[in-house]
Structures are given as structure tokens and as C-alpha cells.
Amino acid sequence: MSSFTGKTILIVGASSGIGHALAQLLQEQGATLITAGRRQPEGIQSTHIEWDVTQPLGDAFAQLPEELHGLVYCPGTINLKPFQRLQPDDYQADFQTNVMGAIETIKGSFTALKKSKMASVVLFSTVAAKVGIGLHTSVSVAKSAVEGLAKSLAAEFATYGIRVNAIAPSLTDTPLAEELLEGDRREAANKRHPLGRVGKPEDIAAMAAFILSDQASWITGQVIGVDGGMGSLK
Template sequence: MSKFTEKNILIVGASSGIGQAVARQLAAEGATLFTAGRRKPEGFSSTHLTWDATQPDETALNALPGTLHGLVYAPGTIRLAPFGRLKMEHYEEDLKLNVLGAISILKTAMPALIQAKSASVVLFSTVAAQLGLGLHSSVSVAKSAVEGLVKSLAAEYAPHYIRFNAVAPSLTDTPLAQAAGLVAPNRLEAAGKRHPLGRIGTPDDIAGMVTFLLSDESAWVTGQVLHIDGGMSTLK
């Protein structure tokens, strides 16, 4: 029997990038997938709920099951700009997508997570929340808030046996990073050399850790921010 057989997992933002890689791995392990986002993901079977993280509508999630064993919130932003060029609305937009969207869906899903009596929630931070990286102030603010949320909820919901953890990647080859011009062919070699392991990440690199955190193999892991970053956050 697969380790995710008879487990209901909700993935928000599964249409591309890391969220899609997580969904593919979980589908291969036998999970029953529920997805939420603006676009229905392809390549695996799921019950899809149309939901916009920037304008969260709780009624759109009425089709969620009564029991949820796992939740992954994958939407994110890459907004790199000098502090002087960033406007207040840029910070507000990043907070809305990265933090408030996660809070909204967690509030809706919490009764189903409690019902599981052993659930796991995985949110996403970034290596920039730990390292001082120029041009990253907006995303660093938003993702630092995610880390605080994870630790607070891990403490609050430990009596309900719900585990909360965050994964903090470094640069990963996703459509979001491609759209930001961060993984263009002429920049890949230099980007890889900034990481001790000599390359940038892949969605599957990150998804493997997320799948572990959702599984019973990580049953004693909660309140952690796990840096899956090729050593960038700790090695020189």
C-alpha cells in the first residue's frame, strides 16, 4: 500500500512549478488530490476548486472533504527591485498573495485538518528571509511573515496533532523564475556558482522535501523552516 493511500491532500497553486511537482509526486504515491487555484492543473487527477489567492472566496472551497490530511500553499511572488522604486502597493500585493491568502485558506480548511487527527501543513518561505539579499525587501518581508505564521500555528495546533512547517528554497527553475528573467540561459552558470552545490534547484528538488513533510515519516517534525537551497544559506 502506498504511503498516501486514503489520504486527502489539498494543494493550492498546483498548475505549474513547485506546486505541480508536489502534486505529481503525491499522485504517484496514491494520494487523493484536491487542488485550488485560478487554473485547473493538468497531468494528474484531482478535484479542482477555482480559487483566487488575491481575492479569496471561502464559498469556492465548499467541495473540500470533511477530512484533510495535508495542505500545501504554493503561490508565491518574485519581485526584485531597489527599495526606492518599490511602492506601498507592491508590499501589500506580496503580503496578500504570500501571507493573507495562506491565512484565508487555512481558516477554511482548519476544521478538516483537525478532523484528520494527524495532519501536515507546508508553506513556502525563501532563502532571502534568512540572508540579507539586496533588491529582495518585499519578498523578504512577506516570507518572513510566513515563517512567523508557521511557528505560531505549529505551537497553537500541536494539541490537535497538526504539524506546520515551511520550506525555504533558493533560486529554482520554475515558470515564475523564468518570467522574472532569473534563469535565462546567459545567467544560469553564474546563478549556479552562487550555490555551494554548483547549480540552481529544480521543482522536484523542492517537492521531495514537501512530500516528506506531508508523510508519516516526518511525524515528529513541526515548527521548522527547512532550507532546501543547495547550501546557500549555511555554507561558503
């Protein structure tokens, strides 16, 4: 039996990148998928909820099923600017997408997660929340808040059997990172990682699927680096 047969997973941001790779993987393993975002993911069989995470959730999640076994919040931002060029609006925009969207998602699905008594929530941070990287101030601030959110909720939700963890990737080859990997930039980015390459969406999706699975039933409150060694090695 596939490891996700009989399980219903909500993925916010499954139309591209890591979210899409995860949706494909879970679909292959028998999960029933609900997706939320601005557009229906291509090639994914899911009940789709149209929602822009920069806007209030409202009653968008009213159509969620009674029981959810997993929730993954994938939306993120890459807003790289020198500190002196960053404006308050930059920080607010990054915070809205990375943090407030996640908070709204969890609040909107909490009852269904609680019902399953064994749910798993997966959020996304960045290696830049652990390692100081120039030009990353705004995204590092937002993703550091995601890590705090994951740990705090893991403590609060443990009594309900809900696990909460965060994955902290390094640069991954997704549409969001396209400009950072153009031409000679890709080779330079590869060389910055001890394992000699940037991440693939499938690398991160595999970890997310593991954290969602029953095999990870004793893992909560963790920030797990999937970063080619960048977060720990010189």
C-alpha cells in the same frame, strides 16, 4: 502500499512549478488530491476548486471533504526591485499572495485538518528571509511573515495533532523564475550555490512530500532550507 494511499491532500497552486511537481509525486504515491487555483493542473487527477488567491476565499472551500490529511500552499512572488523603487502596493501585493492567501487557505480548511488528528501543513518561505540578498526587500518581508505564521500556528495547532512547517528554497527553475535564468544568468545563478546549481521543482517537492508523510510525524514548527547550501555555507 504507497505512502499516501488513503490520504487526501489539498494543494493550492498546483498548476506549475513546485506545486505541480508535488502533485505529480503525491499522485504517483496514491494520494487523493484536491487542487485550488486559477486553473486545473494538467496531467493531475484532482477535484479542482477555482480560486484566485488575491481574492477573498468566500465559500470556495465549501466543497472540501470532511477530513484532510495535508495542506500545501504554493503560490509565491518574485518582485525584485531596489528599495527606493518599491511602492506600498508592491508590499501589499506580495503580502496578499504569500501571507493572506495562506491564512485564508488554513482558516478555510482548519476543520477538515483538525478532523484527521494527524494533519500536516506545508508553507513556503525563501532563503532570502534568512540571508540578506539585495533587491529582495518586499518578498523577504512577506516570506518572513510566512515563517512567523508557520511557527505560531505550529504551537497553537499542536494540541490538535496538526503539524505546520515551512520550506525555504533558494532560486528554483520554475516558470516564476524564468527571467532570472535567461542566458548567462543561469550560469551565474548556478555558481552562487555551493552545490553548483539552482534548484529543480522536484528537489523541493520531495521535501514537501516528506513533511506531509507519516515519516515526519515528529517534525513541526520548522523552517527547512532546501537551497543548495546557500543559506548556511560560504
